[in-house]
Amino acid sequence: xxxxxxxxxxxxxxxxxxxxxxxxxxxxxxxxxxxxxxxxxxxxxxxxxxxxxxxxxxxxxxxxxxxxxxxxxxxxxxxxxxxxxxxxxxxxxxxxxxxxxxxxxxxxxxxxxxxxxxxxxxxxxxxxxxxxxxxxxxxxxxxxxxxxxxxxxxxxxxxxxxxxxxxxxxxxxxxxxxxxxxxxxxxxxxxxxxxxxxxxxxxxxxxxxxxxxxxxxxxxxxxxxxxxxxxxxxxxxxxxxxxxxxxxxxxxxxxxxxxxxxxxxxxxxxxxxxxxxxxxxxxxxxxxxxxxxxxxxxxxxxxxxxxxxxxxxxxxxxxxxxxxxxxxxxxxxxxxxxxxxxxxxxxxxxxxxxxxxxxxxxxxxxxxxxxxxxxxxxxxxxxxxxxxxxxxxxxxxxxxxxxxxxxx
Ligand SMILES: Cc1cc2nc3c(=O)[nH]c(=O)nc-3n(C[C@H](O)[C@H](O)[C@H](O)COP(=O)(O)OP(=O)(O)OC[C@H]3O[C@@H](n4cnc5c(N)ncnc54)[C@H](O)[C@@H]3O)c2cc1C
Numbered sequence: 039x040x041x042x043x044x045x046x047x048x049x050x051x052x053x054x055x056x057x058x059x060x061x062x063x064x065x066x067x068x069x070x071x072x073x074x075x076x077x078x079x080x081x082x083x084x085x086x087x088x089x090x091x092x093x094x095x096x097x098x099x100x101x102x103x104x105x106x107x108x109x110x111x112x113x114x115x116x117x118x119x120x121x122x123x124x125x126x127x128x129x130x131x132x133x134x135x136x137x138x139x140x141x142x143x144x145x146x147x148x149x150x151x152x153x154x155x156x157x158x159x160x161x162x163x164x165x166x167x168x169x170x171x172x173x174x175x176x177x178x179x180x181x182x183x184x185x186x187x188x189x190x191x192x193x194x195x196x197x198x199x200x201x202x203x204x205x206x207x208x209x210x211x212x213x214x215x216x217x218x219x220x221x222x223x224x225x226x227x228x229x230x231x232x233x234x235x236x237x238x239x240x241x242x243x244x245x246x247x248x249x250x251x252x253x254x255x256x257x258x259x260x261x262x263x264x265x266x267x268x269x270x271x272x273x274x275x276x277x278x279x280x281x282x283x284x285x286x287x288x289x290x291x292x293x294x295x296x297x298x299x300x301x302x303x304x305x306x307x308x309x310x311x312x313x314x315x316x317x318x319x320x321x322x323x324x325x326x327x328x329x330x331x332x333x334x335x336x337x338x339x340x341x342x343x344x345x346x347x348x349x350x351x352x353x354x355x356x357x358x359x360x361x362x363x364x365x366x367x368x369x370x371x372x373x374x375x376x377x378x379x380x381x382x383x384x385x386x387x388x389x390x391x392x393x394x395x396x397x398x399x400x401x402x403x404x405x406x407x408x409x410x411x412x413x414x415x416x417x418x419x420x421x422x423x424x425x426x427x428x429x430x431x432x433x434x435x436x437x438x439x440x441x442x443x444x445x446x
Contacts, residue, residue, distance in 0.1 A: 061086035063354065064140055064150035066131045066297055068092035069099060070340045071323025072156035073121060074347030080123035082355055088124040089150070091131055091142065096120050099158075099181070100340050103212045106186035108219065113183045131157070131297045138318050152318050152354045155306050156347060159292035159324035159338050164203070166261050167288070176271045177203075177264060177286045180212060189285055196284025198222055201273050203261060205232035207375060209289030210245060213253060214377045223253040224281050226273070230258035237384060237416040238394030238404030244418050248378040292338050294325045307334060310366035312350040313357070320353060322346035328367055331408050337387055341371035365439075369413065370432055374421070383421040385428040386414035397427065 063079050065072040068090040079088045090096065097117045105111030120126035130143040134155075140148045161179035176192060178185045193200065198221050202213045205227035213225040234242040249255040256275060263274040264286060273281045296304035306321040308314055309329055314321055323343035327334040337343070345367075352364035369387035376382075388394075392406040392414060403423050406414035412431045417424045 061152070061358065062148070062150040063088045063152045063154070064148055065090045065154045065156055066092075066134075066140075067156040067158055067323070067325075068096035068120060068126060069156065069158050069323065070343035071158070071326075071347035071350075072096075072154065073118075074344040075154045075156060075322060075351045076124040076347075077121035078348045078351035079354065080121055082351070082361070084355070085359075086151070088121075089148070090120055090124055090126045091129050091140075092126065093128060093130045093143075095126060095128060097183070098340075102183060102186050103180055103208065103215060106183050107180065107189055107212065108215055109190065113187070116183060133297075134316075134319065136316070138316070150318075152358060153320065154347065154350045154354070155297070155314070155319065155321040155325055156323045156343075156350075157295050157297045157325045158343075160295040160304070161288065162290040162293050164261065164288060164290045166264055174266070176266050176269075176284075177288055179288045180208060181292075189287060192285040193221065196270065199283040200224070201226060201271070201281050201283040201286040202289055203273070203286055204289035204291065205229075205249070205255070205257070206289060206291050207233070207236070207373075209287070210249070210377055211375045212287060212289060213249065217253045217378070224283070225249055225253055225255045226259055226261065226275065226281070227255070227257045228260055232257065235390060235392070236388050236414075237382075238388075238392075238396075238406055238414075240394070240396045240402050240404045241382070241384075241416045241418055244380075244402045245377060245382070248380055252378045292324060294327065294336060296325055305334075305336060311353040311356075311364065312346060312367060313353060318358075320350040322350040330367070330369070331389055331413065333389060335369065335387055335389065337369060337371075339371065339373040341373060342369060342387075345371045368435065370428070372424070372428065380418050381421060382416070382418055383424040384414065384416040385424055386412075386431070388414040397423070403427070 065076050076088050076090050095117050101116040133141045161181045178188050200221050201224045202209050203226050205225050213223050217223045231242050260276040262276050271286045294305035305327040307327050308321045312320045324338040327336045349367045355361035356363050372385040374383045388406040389408045392408050394404045394406050397403040397405050401420040403417035403420045415424050415427045
């Protein structure tokens, strides 16, 4: 096999004839999903090596804004040890061939008996930026420790003004963290009601209200131009308003990051047991689009990615060693965020066609239904209510499963 570069599609290189030896599990990426997959395999007594491959080691990405951007944590404090009993290799997976051989940037070729692709996501680049690989220095995304350090450096040498472009979870939380720090923040959302699709109108409106109290927010505004002027950034909105700042953080959501994908989407589509179309290869976390609810669902939250990693490992144990079938993956994890002092708690997954209703009048809680079934719950300062609604949905599902068992 000759030299490979980044543009070789994941499945695009021919099958190399190899002899499979003992059981060897290889996990691509040591973030939330990969770490849990490795941990589950080791704890379940996987009869062979468990190797995690990741160029940056095992890290907790949720601390990029809450820890590194705020200056509370240094870069070493966002990394964590690999699960006991697994091996971490600092390398990058360039390709997996049709025979299941995994090709690394170092030139090594490994031949595992099971692979979990857990390479996560990458920030979405808005159309107003050019097609270059990296955003200009003054318009960084906020995905890596390096991004957070860059924003800190730009802020410390400037006048303390930030524009946050995008008011999804990361944009909203980051705007709140910076406002807490005394930074002058303008939050710009293209949508008239950001986070409506994910959290429902009641919770989304309450978040906008809280943003308005603490910072400048512009909703339903598109960015038409962005440029630097003597070390500062100038962002022009569709209505002609011009915002000047030291840095404009681009927070336009994420796209799946399939290793070595060439053109097209980077997602890896998996069935409800997280199997790809290739025997012995599974995917979990931000890179995976799971066939569920009559569509494909991709979730990019920490606990869900970790739960998917565990599920993929259980599917491997079932498929290769005859352990119990884990059944279909269910999106039953939650996430939370402190935004302007309020606790946002959410559970499950909303789809683009989810219909939201408000739950009760005392608290701001929304319930999202997909095809008539509750699949998501969200609330502000209502963690107990969200938890108990989620528990009753779970209970309901378990009872129905006992009545009408599905799967093998
Ligand atoms: C700033 C920020 C704050 C967040 N805060 C929260 C939060 O508060 N709560 C929450 O629920 N979620 C949060 N998230 C989202 C959460 O971090 C992700 O959903 C989660 O990390 C996804 O897990 P993953 O394993 O799919 O990907 P990741 O955790 O990103 O791990 C993927 C790993 O794969 C590695 N990798 C990529 N390509 C290759 C390759 N070719 N070969 C080998 N390794 C490779 C990467 O180096 C990386 O370590 C936040 C995200 C960001 C960016």
